[in-house]
Amino acid sequence: MKLQETLMTNTISHKQEYHYSVKTAVGVENLEPYKPTSSIDLIYEKKNKQHFKLDWNESTISPSPKVIQAITKYLEGMNNLNWYPEILSHTLRKKLSKYTNVPADNIIVTNGSDDALELINKVYVNSGERVIVPEPTYTHFYVYAGQRNAEIIKVQPTNAFKTTLDGILNEITPNTKIIYFANPSNPTGVMYNERQVRTILEAAPHAILIVDEAYYEFAGISMSHLIKEYNNIIVTRTFSKAFGLAAQRVGYLMACDEIIENCLKVLNPKSVNRLGQLCAEAALDDVEHVMNFVRSVTESKHMLKKYFLLRGVDFKMTPANYVMIYHPMVKDLVKYLEQEGVYVRDRSSQMEGYMRMSVGTVEQTEEVMKIFDKVLEKLKKLEKDTLS
Ligand SMILES: *Cc1c(COP(=O)(O)O)cnc(C)c1O
Numbered sequence: 001m002k003l004q005e006t007l008m009t010n011t012i013s014h015k016q017e018y019h020y021s022v023k024t025a026v027g028v029e030n031l032e033p034y035k036p037t038s039s040i041d042l043i044y045e046k047k048n049k050q051h052f053k054l055d056w057n058e059s060t061i062s063p064s065p066k067v068i069q070a071i072t073k074y075l076e077g078m079n080n081l082n083w084y085p086e087i088l089s090h091t092l093r094k095k096l097s098k099y100t101n102v103p104a105d106n107i108i109v110t111n112g113s114d115d116a117l118e119l120i121n122k123v124y125v126n127s128g129e130r131v132i133v134p135e136p137t138y139t140h141f142y143v144y145a146g147q148r149n150a151e152i153i154k155v156q157p158t159n160a161f162k163t164t165l166d167g168i169l170n171e172i173t174p175n176t177k178i179i180y181f182a183n184p185s186n187p188t189g190v191m192y193n194e195r196q197v198r199t200i201l202e203a204a205p206h207a208i209l210i211v212d213e214a215y216y217e218f219a220g221i222s223m224s225h226l227i228k229e230y231n232n233i234i235v236t237r238t239f240s241k242a243f244g245l246a247a248q249r250v251g252y253l254m255a256c257d258e259i260i261e262n263c264l265k266v267l268n269p270k271s272v273n274r275l276g277q278l279c280a281e282a283a284l285d286d287v288e289h290v291m292n293f294v295r296s297v298t299e300s301k302h303m304l305k306k307y308f309l310l311r312g313v314d315f316k317m318t319p320a321n322y323v324m325i326y327h328p329m330v331k332d333l334v335k336y337l338e339q340e341g342v343y344v345r346d347r348s349s350q351m352e353g354y355m356r357m358s359v360g361t362v363e364q365t366e367e368v369m370k371i372f373d374k375v376l377e378k379l380k381k382l383e384k385d386t387l388s
Contacts, residue, residue: 027149060360113251189318
């Protein structure tokens, strides 16, 4: 036999001989992978066509020019890409301290805020312990709690666009370890107020309340001052949304000394990459850029509200950079929008008939509304055709 053939025969018999699988950790067995739907591939495919990427709540504009200057300077100079990043993101934490009014020692920078959510679950949740989440919610969280084999309690509010404080309180048991919600919620924009947050913190002193403030810059309301008063609250935030740095993966959490100490035992201190650190630092040197974008988004939301009201379309405003639109033919609506280069997120799996759309600048929104004119006309025709 030639060497080539021998090798091939060996490979085959090797495979047959070792036919078995390795069992996963308990929590992983029944886990559903988070399904990110991003239109990036489609957009790259259609290179030159006009597009509006409104499916993932990212910023619709570039980050501050200062960000680009900072990384260009770094890459062209003594870039030190051969070195590990700055340990624990010291410089960034100092800048964040000024931005948040929280001491640098009470901040941990993470690889996106998803990384913070995962870290908290690792530090606090044992197999079988209870994690409470009011729905509908940011579902990626379920992967992190599921991985710990937590008993996940999904609280269904009577109205998806209202808070459900009693629903949460009723589920708190001695076995409860984490209560999680995004504030404002993704996708509904529902917000718990400070009184409600305090009530939960006091009803469950043995559990961590995670307040996910991914959209803080748009909503302008934070619970971060409560970390001074309560030993069981963690506030998470991100540079992925208003700051326009989703590609760089930088987020952070804020909490009391004791929680920080516990999280530091598990944190990988080099998980935030150097370019991410530099981008976030530079972005904080130009908060004005972010605030201008936030103002434009707010104006856009009001324009959209008027637009849909006039056309009798059910429209839900949120304090964040997205809105919800109801349509009985939501699947067709999403498809038609996509044909015109407007990428939105069908949320009907969570909420029947609803799509979520990120909101951009006033100029972009004007263009999007023109496309809606066309698409709503098409839908009306389709409705007529299906009826007759
Ligand atoms: C987008 C989003 C995140 C993820 O943020 P990253 O910092 O990019 O990991 C977390 N929570 C909510 C509610 C979000 O909408």
